[in-house]
Amino acid sequence: MIAGESLNHAVVRSSTTDGGLRGALLLLGLLLAACDDSRPTGASESEVGQAGSAAPATSEAAHPTTVEPVSEPPTGVVPTATGGTPSGALGAIHAIERYGAKDSARIVVALSQPVSYELGELPAADGKGPRLFIDLPGVSWDGPVKLPVGGIVNQIRTGEREGGTRLVLDLNRAVRKRIFYLPEPFRLVLDISSETGTSDTRRNPREISRVVLDPGHGGHDPGAIGASGLQEKDVALDVAQRAAPLIARELGISTLLTRDYDDYVALDERVAKANAFGADLFISIHCNASPSPDSHGVMTFVLDSAPDGIAEQVAARENHGSASAAKHFAHAMREVMDTDSVQTSVRFAKLLQRASLASLQPNYTSVVDGGVRRAGFYVLAGAHMPAVLFEASFISHPAEEQRLDSTEYRQRLADALVNAIRAYRAGAEG
Numbered sequence: 171m172i173a174g175e176s177l178n179h180a181v182v183r184s185s186t187t188d189g190g191l192r193g194a195l196l197l198l199g200l201l202l203a204a205c206d207d208s209r210p211t212g213a214s215e216s217e218v219g220q221a222g223s224a225a226p227a228t229s230e231a232a233h234p235t236t237v238e239p240v241s242e243p244p245t246g247v248v249p250t251a252t253g254g255t256p257s258g259a260l261g262a263i264h265a266i267e268r269y270g271a272k273d274s275a276r277i278v279v280a281l282s283q284p285v286s287y288e289l290g291e292l293p294a295a296d297g298k299g300p301r302l303f304i305d306l307p308g309v310s311w312d313g314p315v316k317l318p319v320g321g322i323v324n325q326i327r328t329g330e331r332e333g334g335t336r337l338v339l340d341l342n343r344a345v346r347k348r349i350f351y352l353p354e355p356f357r358l359v360l361d362i363s364s365e366t367g368t369s370d371t372r373r374n375p376r377e378i379s380r381v382v383l384d385p386g387h388g389g390h391d392p393g394a395i396g397a398s399g400l401q402e403k404d405v406a407l408d409v410a411q412r413a414a415p416l417i418a419r420e421l422g423i424s425t426l427l428t429r430d431y432d433d434y435v436a437l438d439e440r441v442a443k444a445n446a447f448g449a450d451l452f453i454s455i456h457c458n459a460s461p462s463p464d465s466h467g468v469m470t471f472v473l474d475s476a477p478d479g480i481a482e483q484v485a486a487r488e489n490h491g492s493a494s495a496a497k498h499f500a501h502a503m504r505e506v507m508d509t510d511s512v513q514t515s516v517r518f519a520k521l522l523q524r525a526s527l528a529s530l531q532p533n534y535t536s537v538v539d540g541g542v543r544r545a546g547f548y549v550l551a552g553a554h555m556p557a558v559l560f561e562a563s564f565i566s567h568p569a570e571e572q573r574l575d576s577t578e579y580r581q582r583l584a585d586a587l588v589n590a591i592r593a594y595r596a597g598a599e600g
Protein backbone atom coordinates (compact mmCIF):
# COMPACT_ATOMS: atom_id res chain seq x y z
CA MET A 171 0.00 0.00 0.00
CA ILE A 172 1.07 3.52 -0.61
CA ALA A 173 0.82 5.96 2.18
CA GLY A 174 -1.56 8.77 1.45
CA GLU A 175 -0.95 12.43 1.94
CA SER A 176 -3.51 14.94 2.79
CA LEU A 177 -3.83 18.37 1.31
CA ASN A 178 -4.89 21.03 3.67
CA HIS A 179 -6.34 24.00 1.95
CA ALA A 180 -7.18 27.26 3.49
CA VAL A 181 -7.77 30.69 2.11
CA VAL A 182 -7.83 33.74 4.28
CA ARG A 183 -8.82 37.02 2.76
CA SER A 184 -8.10 40.26 4.43
CA SER A 185 -11.74 41.05 4.93
CA THR A 186 -13.17 37.61 5.48
CA THR A 187 -11.98 34.29 6.75
CA ASP A 188 -12.42 30.98 5.08
CA GLY A 189 -10.38 28.41 6.89
CA GLY A 190 -12.35 25.52 5.53
CA LEU A 191 -10.89 22.56 3.79
CA ARG A 192 -11.86 22.11 0.20
CA GLY A 193 -13.95 19.14 -0.66
CA ALA A 194 -13.18 15.58 -1.24
CA LEU A 195 -10.47 14.31 -3.51
CA LEU A 196 -11.33 11.37 -5.65
CA LEU A 197 -8.81 8.62 -5.31
CA LEU A 198 -9.00 5.48 -7.30
CA GLY A 199 -7.08 2.28 -7.40
CA LEU A 200 -4.54 1.60 -4.73
CA LEU A 201 -4.93 4.72 -2.72
CA LEU A 202 -7.62 5.92 -0.45
CA ALA A 203 -6.66 9.19 1.11
CA ALA A 204 -8.75 11.13 3.49
CA CYS A 205 -8.65 14.86 3.22
CA ASP A 206 -8.19 15.44 6.92
CA ASP A 207 -8.43 18.77 8.54
CA SER A 208 -5.25 18.45 10.54
CA ARG A 209 -4.27 22.06 10.40
CA PRO A 210 -2.95 23.17 13.72
CA THR A 211 -5.55 24.93 15.74
CA GLY A 212 -3.01 27.53 16.68
CA ALA A 213 0.59 27.53 17.71
CA SER A 214 1.38 28.01 21.33
CA GLU A 215 2.58 31.38 22.42
CA SER A 216 5.96 29.94 23.31
CA GLU A 217 6.51 28.93 19.72
CA VAL A 218 5.74 32.26 18.17
CA GLY A 219 5.31 34.89 20.78
CA GLN A 220 8.40 37.00 20.50
CA ALA A 221 6.54 40.00 21.79
CA GLY A 222 4.18 38.04 23.95
CA SER A 223 1.20 39.73 22.41
CA ALA A 224 -2.25 38.31 22.85
CA ALA A 225 -2.36 37.33 19.23
CA PRO A 226 -5.24 35.12 18.16
CA ALA A 227 -4.48 31.43 18.10
CA THR A 228 -6.26 30.78 14.85
CA SER A 229 -7.09 32.55 11.65
CA GLU A 230 -10.74 32.34 12.57
CA ALA A 231 -10.18 34.82 15.36
CA ALA A 232 -10.99 38.44 14.86
CA HIS A 233 -8.36 40.73 13.46
CA PRO A 234 -6.34 42.01 16.39
CA THR A 235 -5.75 45.65 17.05
CA THR A 236 -2.03 45.07 17.52
CA VAL A 237 0.18 43.28 15.08
CA GLU A 238 2.70 40.88 16.48
CA PRO A 239 6.23 41.82 15.47
CA VAL A 240 7.73 39.22 13.25
CA SER A 241 11.10 40.75 12.74
CA GLU A 242 13.82 38.18 12.88
CA PRO A 243 17.42 38.82 13.91
CA PRO A 244 19.49 39.82 10.89
CA THR A 245 22.09 37.18 11.63
CA GLY A 246 21.88 34.28 9.23
CA VAL A 247 19.47 35.97 6.90
CA VAL A 248 20.06 34.61 3.44
CA PRO A 249 18.09 36.44 0.79
CA THR A 250 17.51 33.97 -1.98
CA ALA A 251 15.33 35.70 -4.49
CA THR A 252 14.05 39.06 -5.40
CA GLY A 253 11.77 40.18 -8.11
CA GLY A 254 8.65 42.03 -9.07
CA THR A 255 8.07 45.49 -10.37
CA PRO A 256 8.20 48.30 -9.72
CA SER A 257 10.29 48.77 -6.62
CA GLY A 258 8.62 50.59 -3.78
CA ALA A 259 5.13 50.51 -5.23
CA LEU A 260 2.35 50.75 -2.70
CA GLY A 261 -0.06 47.92 -2.65
CA ALA A 262 -2.07 45.60 -0.47
CA ILE A 263 -2.31 41.88 0.09
CA HIS A 264 -5.83 40.75 -0.73
CA ALA A 265 -5.49 37.13 0.33
CA ILE A 266 -2.99 34.54 1.47
CA GLU A 267 -3.98 31.13 0.18
CA ARG A 268 -2.29 28.09 1.68
CA TYR A 269 -2.18 24.56 0.40
CA GLY A 270 -0.23 22.50 2.89
CA ALA A 271 0.59 18.81 2.70
CA LYS A 272 3.03 16.39 4.29
CA ASP A 273 5.90 16.89 1.83
CA SER A 274 4.94 20.02 -0.08
CA ALA A 275 3.10 23.29 0.21
CA ARG A 276 2.04 26.19 -1.96
CA ILE A 277 1.48 29.66 -0.64
CA VAL A 278 -0.23 32.15 -2.94
CA VAL A 279 -0.12 35.81 -1.98
CA ALA A 280 -2.73 37.73 -3.96
CA LEU A 281 -1.80 41.39 -4.37
CA SER A 282 -3.52 44.53 -5.53
CA GLN A 283 -0.77 45.29 -8.05
CA PRO A 284 2.78 44.30 -9.05
CA VAL A 285 5.16 44.83 -6.15
CA SER A 286 8.77 44.08 -5.36
CA TYR A 287 9.48 41.19 -3.04
CA GLU A 288 12.32 39.41 -1.35
CA LEU A 289 12.47 35.80 -0.29
CA GLY A 290 14.91 34.77 2.40
CA GLU A 291 15.56 31.97 4.79
CA LEU A 292 16.60 31.57 8.37
CA PRO A 293 18.17 28.29 9.45
CA ALA A 294 17.05 26.45 12.55
CA ALA A 295 18.65 28.05 15.60
CA ASP A 296 18.02 28.77 19.24
CA GLY A 297 15.29 26.19 19.53
CA LYS A 298 13.44 27.54 16.51
CA GLY A 299 12.89 25.51 13.40
CA PRO A 300 13.90 26.71 9.94
CA ARG A 301 11.93 29.61 8.56
CA LEU A 302 11.36 31.33 5.25
CA PHE A 303 10.31 34.92 4.93
CA ILE A 304 8.91 37.09 2.20
CA ASP A 305 9.35 40.84 2.55
CA LEU A 306 6.94 43.07 0.65
CA PRO A 307 8.07 46.71 0.96
CA GLY A 308 5.25 49.23 0.86
CA VAL A 309 2.59 46.54 0.97
CA SER A 310 -0.10 46.37 3.63
CA TRP A 311 -2.03 43.44 5.09
CA ASP A 312 -4.93 43.84 7.43
CA GLY A 313 -5.70 40.17 7.95
CA PRO A 314 -4.81 37.79 10.76
CA VAL A 315 -1.30 37.72 12.20
CA LYS A 316 -1.18 33.95 12.33
CA LEU A 317 -2.39 31.69 9.59
CA PRO A 318 -2.35 27.93 10.14
CA VAL A 319 -1.16 25.84 7.22
CA GLY A 320 -0.47 22.22 8.21
CA GLY A 321 1.95 19.64 6.93
CA ILE A 322 5.42 20.86 6.06
CA VAL A 323 4.60 24.47 6.99
CA ASN A 324 3.36 24.84 10.53
CA GLN A 325 2.01 28.33 10.13
CA ILE A 326 2.54 31.75 8.59
CA ARG A 327 3.06 34.78 10.78
CA THR A 328 2.50 38.23 9.38
CA GLY A 329 3.61 41.59 10.59
CA GLU A 330 4.73 45.06 9.71
CA ARG A 331 8.31 45.63 8.75
CA GLU A 332 9.80 48.94 7.70
CA GLY A 333 6.57 50.24 6.26
CA GLY A 334 5.76 47.01 4.51
CA THR A 335 4.76 43.48 5.38
CA ARG A 336 6.84 40.47 6.27
CA LEU A 337 5.45 36.95 6.06
CA VAL A 338 7.34 34.34 8.06
CA LEU A 339 6.76 30.67 7.35
CA ASP A 340 7.52 28.41 10.29
CA LEU A 341 8.71 25.13 8.82
CA ASN A 342 8.99 21.76 10.46
CA ARG A 343 12.07 20.80 8.45
CA ALA A 344 14.47 22.08 5.79
CA VAL A 345 12.85 22.58 2.40
CA ARG A 346 13.46 23.33 -1.24
CA LYS A 347 11.70 26.43 -2.45
CA ARG A 348 10.77 28.21 -5.64
CA ILE A 349 9.00 31.51 -6.03
CA PHE A 350 7.43 33.01 -9.11
CA TYR A 351 4.64 35.43 -9.89
CA LEU A 352 1.53 35.35 -11.99
CA PRO A 353 0.07 38.49 -13.57
CA GLU A 354 -3.58 39.54 -13.93
CA PRO A 355 -4.23 39.56 -11.01
CA PHE A 356 -0.71 39.82 -9.66
CA ARG A 357 0.12 37.08 -7.17
CA LEU A 358 3.24 35.55 -5.75
CA VAL A 359 3.42 31.78 -5.69
CA LEU A 360 5.85 30.12 -3.27
CA ASP A 361 6.25 26.39 -3.80
CA ILE A 362 7.93 24.38 -1.10
CA SER A 363 8.95 20.75 -1.10
CA SER A 364 10.66 18.54 1.40
CA GLU A 365 14.34 17.94 0.79
CA THR A 366 13.66 14.31 1.60
CA GLY A 367 10.18 14.05 0.08
CA THR A 368 9.12 11.70 -2.66
CA SER A 369 8.74 14.36 -5.33
CA ASP A 370 12.42 15.08 -5.80
CA THR A 371 13.97 11.70 -5.21
CA ARG A 372 12.77 9.65 -8.12
CA ARG A 373 15.52 8.25 -10.25
CA ASN A 374 13.44 7.04 -13.13
CA PRO A 375 11.04 9.62 -14.51
CA ARG A 376 9.16 6.86 -16.33
CA GLU A 377 8.13 5.20 -13.07
CA ILE A 378 4.49 6.03 -12.79
CA SER A 379 2.57 5.15 -9.68
CA ARG A 380 0.37 8.20 -9.33
CA VAL A 381 -1.36 10.34 -11.91
CA VAL A 382 -3.42 13.50 -11.49
CA LEU A 383 -6.12 14.27 -14.01
CA ASP A 384 -7.27 17.87 -13.94
CA PRO A 385 -10.67 18.50 -15.52
CA GLY A 386 -10.50 22.14 -16.58
CA HIS A 387 -12.88 24.82 -15.30
CA GLY A 388 -15.98 23.93 -13.25
CA GLY A 389 -18.62 25.62 -11.15
CA HIS A 390 -19.13 29.23 -12.18
CA ASP A 391 -16.41 28.85 -14.83
CA PRO A 392 -17.90 26.92 -17.76
CA GLY A 393 -14.84 27.27 -19.96
CA ALA A 394 -15.56 27.58 -23.66
CA ILE A 395 -19.15 27.06 -24.80
CA GLY A 396 -20.08 25.60 -28.17
CA ALA A 397 -22.72 26.94 -30.54
CA SER A 398 -25.21 24.34 -29.36
CA GLY A 399 -24.53 25.13 -25.71
CA LEU A 400 -22.09 22.34 -24.83
CA GLN A 401 -19.81 23.46 -21.99
CA GLU A 402 -16.11 22.69 -21.82
CA LYS A 403 -16.23 22.02 -18.06
CA ASP A 404 -18.71 19.15 -18.53
CA VAL A 405 -16.73 17.47 -21.31
CA ALA A 406 -13.47 17.75 -19.37
CA LEU A 407 -14.97 16.20 -16.24
CA ASP A 408 -16.62 13.36 -18.12
CA VAL A 409 -13.45 12.44 -20.01
CA ALA A 410 -11.46 12.46 -16.75
CA GLN A 411 -14.04 10.34 -14.98
CA ARG A 412 -13.99 7.84 -17.83
CA ALA A 413 -10.19 7.67 -17.86
CA ALA A 414 -9.55 7.47 -14.09
CA PRO A 415 -10.96 3.98 -13.41
CA LEU A 416 -9.24 2.63 -16.54
CA ILE A 417 -5.87 4.01 -15.45
CA ALA A 418 -6.36 2.44 -12.03
CA ARG A 419 -7.68 -0.91 -13.27
CA GLU A 420 -5.64 -1.46 -16.41
CA LEU A 421 -2.38 0.14 -15.34
CA GLY A 422 -2.56 -0.23 -11.55
CA ILE A 423 -1.87 3.49 -11.15
CA SER A 424 -3.46 5.56 -8.41
CA THR A 425 -5.39 8.40 -9.96
CA LEU A 426 -6.56 11.62 -8.41
CA LEU A 427 -8.97 14.09 -9.96
CA THR A 428 -8.53 17.72 -8.98
CA ARG A 429 -12.31 17.92 -9.03
CA ASP A 430 -14.83 15.12 -9.29
CA TYR A 431 -17.98 17.16 -9.65
CA ASP A 432 -19.08 20.50 -11.04
CA ASP A 433 -17.03 22.60 -8.68
CA TYR A 434 -14.77 25.60 -9.19
CA VAL A 435 -11.12 24.95 -8.40
CA ALA A 436 -8.65 27.82 -8.69
CA LEU A 437 -5.82 27.42 -11.19
CA ASP A 438 -3.29 27.85 -8.37
CA GLU A 439 -4.80 24.98 -6.43
CA ARG A 440 -4.67 22.34 -9.15
CA VAL A 441 -0.92 21.76 -9.31
CA ALA A 442 -0.76 22.22 -5.54
CA LYS A 443 -2.96 19.13 -5.30
CA ALA A 444 -0.73 17.23 -7.72
CA ASN A 445 2.42 18.18 -5.79
CA ALA A 446 0.80 17.17 -2.52
CA PHE A 447 -0.27 13.85 -4.02
CA GLY A 448 3.30 13.16 -5.13
CA ALA A 449 2.03 12.67 -8.68
CA ASP A 450 4.31 11.38 -11.42
CA LEU A 451 2.23 12.96 -14.17
CA PHE A 452 -0.23 15.86 -14.36
CA ILE A 453 -2.73 16.08 -17.22
CA SER A 454 -5.06 19.05 -17.47
CA ILE A 455 -8.03 18.28 -19.74
CA HIS A 456 -9.73 20.96 -21.83
CA CYS A 457 -11.59 21.70 -25.06
CA ASN A 458 -10.11 24.20 -27.44
CA ALA A 459 -11.92 27.23 -28.86
CA SER A 460 -11.17 29.77 -31.52
CA PRO A 461 -12.87 32.82 -33.02
CA SER A 462 -12.48 31.01 -36.32
CA PRO A 463 -15.13 28.27 -36.60
CA ASP A 464 -12.83 26.42 -38.98
CA SER A 465 -10.15 25.69 -36.37
CA HIS A 466 -10.20 22.04 -35.40
CA GLY A 467 -7.99 19.21 -34.23
CA VAL A 468 -6.27 17.85 -31.15
CA MET A 469 -3.42 19.72 -29.45
CA THR A 470 -1.29 19.17 -26.38
CA PHE A 471 0.50 22.02 -24.64
CA VAL A 472 3.44 22.26 -22.30
CA LEU A 473 4.64 25.16 -20.22
CA ASP A 474 7.69 26.64 -21.83
CA SER A 475 9.46 29.95 -21.68
CA ALA A 476 9.68 30.05 -25.48
CA PRO A 477 6.04 30.08 -26.53
CA ASP A 478 4.65 30.13 -30.05
CA GLY A 479 2.08 32.65 -31.22
CA ILE A 480 -0.94 30.38 -31.61
CA ALA A 481 -0.28 28.77 -28.25
CA GLU A 482 -0.26 32.17 -26.59
CA GLN A 483 -3.86 32.73 -27.64
CA VAL A 484 -4.87 29.42 -26.13
CA ALA A 485 -2.91 30.16 -22.95
CA ALA A 486 -4.61 33.54 -22.64
CA ARG A 487 -8.03 31.91 -22.73
CA GLU A 488 -7.13 29.16 -20.29
CA ASN A 489 -5.41 31.63 -17.96
CA HIS A 490 -8.39 34.01 -18.02
CA GLY A 491 -5.85 36.64 -19.02
CA SER A 492 -4.36 38.38 -22.00
CA ALA A 493 -1.94 37.00 -24.57
CA SER A 494 0.66 39.56 -23.52
CA ALA A 495 0.37 38.45 -19.88
CA ALA A 496 0.83 34.82 -20.96
CA LYS A 497 3.93 35.82 -22.89
CA HIS A 498 5.28 37.85 -19.99
CA PHE A 499 4.64 34.98 -17.60
CA ALA A 500 6.31 32.45 -19.89
CA HIS A 501 9.35 34.67 -20.05
CA ALA A 502 9.45 35.08 -16.27
CA MET A 503 9.25 31.31 -15.80
CA ARG A 504 12.58 31.00 -17.57
CA GLU A 505 14.32 31.65 -14.27
CA VAL A 506 12.60 28.89 -12.35
CA MET A 507 12.00 26.16 -14.91
CA ASP A 508 14.48 23.45 -15.61
CA THR A 509 15.07 22.20 -19.12
CA ASP A 510 14.76 18.55 -18.17
CA SER A 511 11.21 18.94 -16.94
CA VAL A 512 10.21 20.71 -20.17
CA GLN A 513 11.71 17.90 -22.23
CA THR A 514 9.97 15.22 -20.18
CA SER A 515 6.66 17.01 -20.54
CA VAL A 516 7.18 17.32 -24.29
CA ARG A 517 7.90 13.60 -24.48
CA PHE A 518 4.62 12.74 -22.80
CA ALA A 519 2.76 15.37 -24.86
CA LYS A 520 3.96 13.74 -28.08
CA LEU A 521 2.79 10.35 -26.88
CA LEU A 522 -0.60 11.81 -25.96
CA GLN A 523 -0.96 13.33 -29.42
CA ARG A 524 -0.07 10.02 -31.03
CA ALA A 525 -2.41 8.04 -28.79
CA SER A 526 -5.25 10.48 -29.48
CA LEU A 527 -4.97 10.19 -33.24
CA ALA A 528 -4.69 6.41 -33.00
CA SER A 529 -7.82 6.29 -30.87
CA LEU A 530 -9.92 8.79 -32.84
CA GLN A 531 -8.93 8.55 -36.48
CA PRO A 532 -10.26 5.04 -37.19
CA ASN A 533 -13.79 6.35 -36.63
CA TYR A 534 -13.27 10.05 -37.24
CA THR A 535 -11.04 10.39 -40.24
CA SER A 536 -11.14 14.19 -40.31
CA VAL A 537 -9.44 14.57 -36.91
CA VAL A 538 -6.18 16.43 -37.41
CA ASP A 539 -2.98 16.51 -35.41
CA GLY A 540 -2.53 20.02 -34.01
CA GLY A 541 0.81 18.97 -32.57
CA VAL A 542 2.63 19.78 -29.35
CA ARG A 543 2.79 23.48 -28.54
CA ARG A 544 4.40 25.65 -25.91
CA ALA A 545 3.10 28.59 -23.94
CA GLY A 546 2.73 30.14 -20.51
CA PHE A 547 -0.09 28.23 -18.89
CA TYR A 548 -0.63 29.23 -15.27
CA VAL A 549 -2.21 25.89 -14.42
CA LEU A 550 1.01 24.03 -15.21
CA ALA A 551 3.34 26.33 -13.27
CA GLY A 552 5.24 24.86 -10.37
CA ALA A 553 4.44 21.23 -11.14
CA HIS A 554 6.98 18.84 -9.65
CA MET A 555 6.24 16.32 -12.38
CA PRO A 556 5.81 16.24 -16.16
CA ALA A 557 2.72 18.31 -16.84
CA VAL A 558 0.67 18.85 -19.98
CA LEU A 559 -2.53 20.57 -21.00
CA PHE A 560 -4.63 18.52 -23.40
CA GLU A 561 -7.02 20.34 -25.73
CA ALA A 562 -9.18 17.40 -26.73
CA SER A 563 -10.83 19.06 -29.77
CA PHE A 564 -12.41 22.40 -30.68
CA ILE A 565 -15.76 22.99 -29.02
CA SER A 566 -16.05 26.05 -31.28
CA HIS A 567 -16.04 23.83 -34.38
CA PRO A 568 -19.60 22.64 -35.09
CA ALA A 569 -18.66 19.07 -36.07
CA GLU A 570 -16.17 18.68 -33.25
CA GLU A 571 -18.67 20.06 -30.75
CA GLN A 572 -21.11 17.38 -31.87
CA ARG A 573 -18.44 14.74 -31.35
CA LEU A 574 -17.47 16.09 -27.95
CA ASP A 575 -21.12 15.76 -26.99
CA SER A 576 -21.10 12.02 -27.74
CA THR A 577 -20.18 9.33 -25.25
CA GLU A 578 -18.26 7.37 -27.86
CA TYR A 579 -15.93 10.25 -28.69
CA ARG A 580 -15.35 10.98 -25.01
CA GLN A 581 -14.59 7.33 -24.35
CA ARG A 582 -12.05 7.34 -27.15
CA LEU A 583 -10.40 10.40 -25.64
CA ALA A 584 -10.28 8.60 -22.28
CA ASP A 585 -8.76 5.55 -23.98
CA ALA A 586 -6.13 7.83 -25.51
CA LEU A 587 -5.11 9.11 -22.08
CA VAL A 588 -4.76 5.55 -20.79
CA ASN A 589 -2.74 4.46 -23.82
CA ALA A 590 -0.45 7.46 -23.64
CA ILE A 591 0.34 6.77 -19.98
CA ARG A 592 0.95 3.12 -20.79
CA ALA A 593 3.33 4.02 -23.62
CA TYR A 594 5.14 6.59 -21.51
CA ARG A 595 5.67 4.10 -18.72
CA ALA A 596 6.96 1.57 -21.22
CA GLY A 597 9.61 4.03 -22.33
CA ALA A 598 8.18 4.84 -25.75
CA GLU A 599 9.25 8.00 -27.53
CA GLY A 600 6.63 10.26 -29.09
Ligand SMILES: [Zn+2]
Nearest residue numbers: 386393456457
Ligand atom coordinates in the same frame (compact mmCIF):
# COMPACT_ATOMS: atom_id res chain seq x y z
ZN1 LIG B 1 -10.06 25.19 -20.79
